[in-house]
Amino acid sequence: MTEFLQQLVNGLSLGAIYALIALGYTMVYGVLRFINFAHSDVFMVGAFAGLYLAPLAPAGSILGGLLVVIGAMLAAGLLGVTIERLAYRPLRGAPTLNVLITAIGVSCLLQSAGQLVFGAAPRSFPVIFPARALSVGGLDFSSNQVVVLVVAISLVVGLRLIVFRTRMGAALRAVSQNPRAARLMGIDNDVVIRFTFALGSALAGAGGVLYAVNYPSIDPLMGVLPGLKAFVAAILGGIGSIPGAALGGLLLGLVETFVGGSQYSTYKDAIAFALLILFLLFRPAGLLGKTRVEKV
Amino acid sequence: MRHPFSYLLLALVLGGVLSALSDRIDPYHLDVLIGVGINVVLAVSLNLIAGHTGQFSLGHAGFMAVGAYAAAAVTIFLGPHLIGDAPSPGGLAENALFGAALLGGGLAAAAAGLLVGIPSLRLRGDYLALVTLGFGEIIRVLLQNFEPLGGALGLNGIPAYTTVFWVVATAAATVFTVGCLVRSTYGLGFLAVRDDEIAASAAGLDPARYKVVAFTAGAFFAGIAGGLFGHFKMTITPSGFDFSRSIEIVVMVILGGLGNTFGVILAAVLLTLLPELLRPVAEYRLVLYSLLLIGLMLARPQGLFNFRPRSPASRA
Numbered sequence: 001m002t003e004f005l006q007q008l009v010n011g012l013s014l015g016a017i018y019a020l021i022a023l024g025y026t027m028v029y030g031v032l033r034f035i036n037f038a039h040s041d042v043f044m045v046g047a048f049a050g051l052y053l054a055p056l057a058p059a060g061s062i063l064g065g066l067l068v069v070i071g072a073m074l075a076a077g078l079l080g081v082t083i084e085r086l087a088y089r090p091l092r093g094a095p096t097l098n099v100l101i102t103a104i105g106v107s108c109l110l111q112s113a114g115q116l117v118f119g120a121a122p123r124s125f126p127v128i129f130p131a132r133a134l135s136v137g138g139l140d141f142s143s144n145q146v147v148v149l150v151v152a153i154s155l156v157v158g159l160r161l162i163v164f165r166t167r168m169g170a171a172l173r174a175v176s177q178n179p180r181a182a183r184l185m186g187i188d189n190d191v192v193i194r195f196t197f198a199l200g201s202a203l204a205g206a207g208g209v210l211y212a213v214n215y216p217s218i219d220p221l222m223g224v225l226p227g228l229k230a231f232v233a234a235i236l237g238g239i240g241s242i243p244g245a246a247l248g249g250l251l252l253g254l255v256e257t258f259v260g261g262s263q264y265s266t267y268k269d270a271i272a273f274a275l276l277i278l279f280l281l282f283r284p285a286g287l288l289g290k291t292r293v294e295k296v
Numbered sequence: 297m298r299h300p301f302s303y304l305l306l307a308l309v310l311g312g313v314l315s316a317l318s319d320r321i322d323p324y325h326l327d328v329l330i331g332v333g334i335n336v337v338l339a340v341s342l343n344l345i346a347g348h349t350g351q352f353s354l355g356h357a358g359f360m361a362v363g364a365y366a367a368a369a370v371t372i373f374l375g376p377h378l379i380g381d382a383p384s385p386g387g388l389a390e391n392a393l394f395g396a397a398l399l400g401g402g403l404a405a406a407a408a409g410l411l412v413g414i415p416s417l418r419l420r421g422d423y424l425a426l427v428t429l430g431f432g433e434i435i436r437v438l439l440q441n442f443e444p445l446g447g448a449l450g451l452n453g454i455p456a457y458t459t460v461f462w463v464v465a466t467a468a469a470t471v472f473t474v475g476c477l478v479r480s481t482y483g484l485g486f487l488a489v490r491d492d493e494i495a496a497s498a499a500g501l502d503p504a505r506y507k508v509v510a511f512t513a514g515a516f517f518a519g520i521a522g523g524l525f526g527h528f529k530m531t532i533t534p535s536g537f538d539f540s541r542s543i544e545i546v547v548m549v550i551l552g553g554l555g556n557t558f559g560v561i562l563a564a565v566l567l568t569l570l571p572e573l574l575r576p577v578a579e580y581r582l583v584l585y586s587l588l589l590i591g592l593m594l595a596r597p598q599g600l601f602n603f604r605p606r607s608p609a610s611r612a
Contacts (some may be wrong), residue, residue, distance in 0.1 A: 034422060035422045035425075035426070060299070087590055087594075090594050091593065091594065094593075094597065096421050097352055097421070098593050098597045099593075100352070100421075100422050100425060101546070101550055101589065101593050102590055102593040104543060104546070104589070105586045105587075105588075105589035105590040105593065106586070106590060107545065107586075108540075108585065108586035108589070109583060109586035109587060109590065110584060111582070112581075112583045112585075113583055114585060115579075115582075116579060116580070142503065167540070192409070192569075197376030224539070226299065228429070228433075231426070232426075232430075234428075237523060266437075266440070266441050267437060267441060269405075269433065269437050270433065270434045270437035270438065272430075273429075273430030273433050273434050274430075274434060276427065276430045277415060277427055277430055277431070279425055280415065280418075280423055280426075281415055281418065282418055284418070284419070284423070
């Protein structure tokens with residue numbers, strides 16, 4: 001039982017990070033209907049921004065850690081907006097395949113440029129939050145896991161407030177429902193899309209720092225697998241649905257942690273993709289998504 | 297292609313001449329040539345799936361892996377029983393075994409292609425791309441965990457059966473088969489499915505069948521390419537067939553122009569030679585590749601070597 005609860009805690013803190021990345025995928029998919037492959041590398045750049053910002057903030061304090069997270073969010077948000085402006089906006093209205101290929105290109109570019117700029121070798125991530133080993137009722141976990149969970153949950157709540165309580169959020173929902181009708185209502189689609197990229201990329205940046213806090217070794221290719229899995233999480237929850245992305249992320253984190261703790265641990269990386277294929281075959285709309293009927 | 301057979305014959309003669317001269321050609325150039333041929337097979341086979349049939353696949357390296365492992369298993373484990381322990385190098389028995397191994401690799405990959413083709417019946421566009429990506433990754437993880445074939449360390453000691461003749465002949469046969477398939481009456485169905493699935497089914501074609509056939513045939517040739525690759529490198533590891541390998545093949549097809557066989561061949565040749573020429577600036581190679589891909593999509597999405605006007609249907 002203790003072991004079960006222990007894995008539950010580990011799974012939740014991994015799932016929270018997947019959820020943060022998945023939100024960016026799902027929001028971009030909502031407004032532009034394509035998979036932003038470069039999102040996983042924005043996550044990586046967020047982690048590196050944290051690495052370079054860490055020495056500037058007071059080490060090992062809650063405030064310093066939060067400052068690093070916010071700095072990384074700003075850097076990642078800026079990068080996301082830049083990518084959108086340079087690579088995706090010129091392709092507005094082009095076939096989905098072209099945008100998808102461009103996204104793969106941007107992803108490869110960020111990875112290879114990252115290897116040149118940051119170096120290809122893994123770097124160890126400094127301690128930015130006060131690290132303490134906690135023990136509650138026989139459960140051992142680190143304070144970092146708690147921090148990751150708390151920060152991730154507050155970010156998801158914050159996002160929900162932005163999307164459902166602000167004018168910009170209403171515009172975002174309008175564009176994702178019907179871009180043309182939204183434009184007729186006087187919404188500038190480009191502004192909304194830029195805002196979506198900023199928001200989603202900032203969340204990925206925060207996810208990058210939180211991931212690095214828990215798994216303190218980062219390299220330019222670190223985003224690939226978490227990024228793909230987070231996209232799987234977004235599909236599990238129902239692509240385009242914000243609560244769905246959060247739910248899918250947590251679910252995937254839990255499943256993966258439990259498989260990783262079992263005798264099938266070497267198959268851990270395949271589980272996410274097996275889930276993806278099963279879901280796409282039997283419930284393509286995901287857990288919380290709506291089924292769309294294709295009209296001719 | 298008014299006389300497809302004459303092209304095939306020409307390619308085979310070229311292969312024969314090359315292999316007759318192979319003793320006099322610099323071994324480095326021979327290696328590059330073999331690499332070019334293998335990539336041509338891969339790119340042309342992906343072009344059948346992605347270009348002609350319009351099913352974007354990101355898991356082509358997975359099919360290649362299945363073929364490479366199956367073919368290597370045939371020569372390593374079955375070979376000694378069939379042709380004895382010390383066959384004469386380059387002898388008839390050895391080449392017959394290699395041919396059988398390539399066929400086995402191709403068939404194993406075709407079976408995998410059939411498996412991937414079935415979900416493609418229900419999915420399209422980027423969802424399909426993701427599923428093929430997932431299949432590629434699953435194949436890699438399964439191979440990593442399959443100890444009889446070397447597990448994560450890979451399979452070593454594969455006999456070096458791949459010769460320049462085998463490669464040129466396979467490349468020619470692939471181009472010929474795919475070319476004839478696409479130009480046949482049956483093959484027009486692939487193009488119809490790509491251009492408009494709903495219109496195709498309204499015209500009495502069964503898009504599901506065409507997609508599965510495309511995946512199976514494309515995977516078959518990718519498997520053969522994998523077999524050639526394994527018997528050329530003599531050692532294969534699961535991580536050698538990862539996502540980035542799939543992307544490399546995708547870039548060749550995109551660069552050449554989806555559905556444009558000649559362009560795709562040209563792009564495969566170019567993209568195999570380019571890294572050799574770029575050796576002095578090797579660390580910038582991937583940056584250049586990705587910039588090329590992005591620039592291409594922004595400026596010339598129909599492909600670098602596609603000089604036909606874009607058909608309006610391909611925009612859908």
